[in-house]
Amino acid sequence: MYLIHVPLRAPAFTVLPSDAAGIFASFKENGDGIEHVAAHPDAPGGPTLGFFVVSCDLATAEQAVFRLSRRAVAEHAALQGFTVVSGNTAFVPESWWDGK
Template sequence: MYLIHVRLRAPAEAPARPDLAAIISSYAEESDGLEHVSVHAHAGEGLTLGLFLLAGSLAAAEDSAARLSRRAVEHHPDLLGYGVVTSGAVLVPGPWWDT
């Protein structure tokens, strides 16, 4: 399972939608491998989706997350004005970084 972060640009002054995770999930196809969606709002900076995906590789998970997010943003009427800014895995620092 992979955790992929998708940054969304929300329309100006739009509050975070409480049903955003459900909306994104509703656009998932079986081939996306979606297991869970979490939403994190950042004041004045948009939103970050955390998509947990089952995939054969990191690249496949990143592709699925980007496709799924774009599909939802482009087709759900309540997401008019939203846009996908970035999509990718997040590097987590660990003790090995200083070696």
């Protein structure tokens, strides 16, 4: 599983909708591997989404996340004016999930 962060650029004086995680999750497609979406409206550097993705490799996971993110900001009225800035994989120390 991969955790991919997607920072967004917001229009001036605009905040990320309170239901942003649900909005983005509604754009999931069968087979894209996206298991969960978290929204961080007050993240350093601006609003950021976290996508947990099950995939055979990182490149495929990133492609699915970027495709979904771009589609959501282009098509959902509540996200009008938001843009996808970039994306990066969050590396989590192994001890986080193996109980050590």
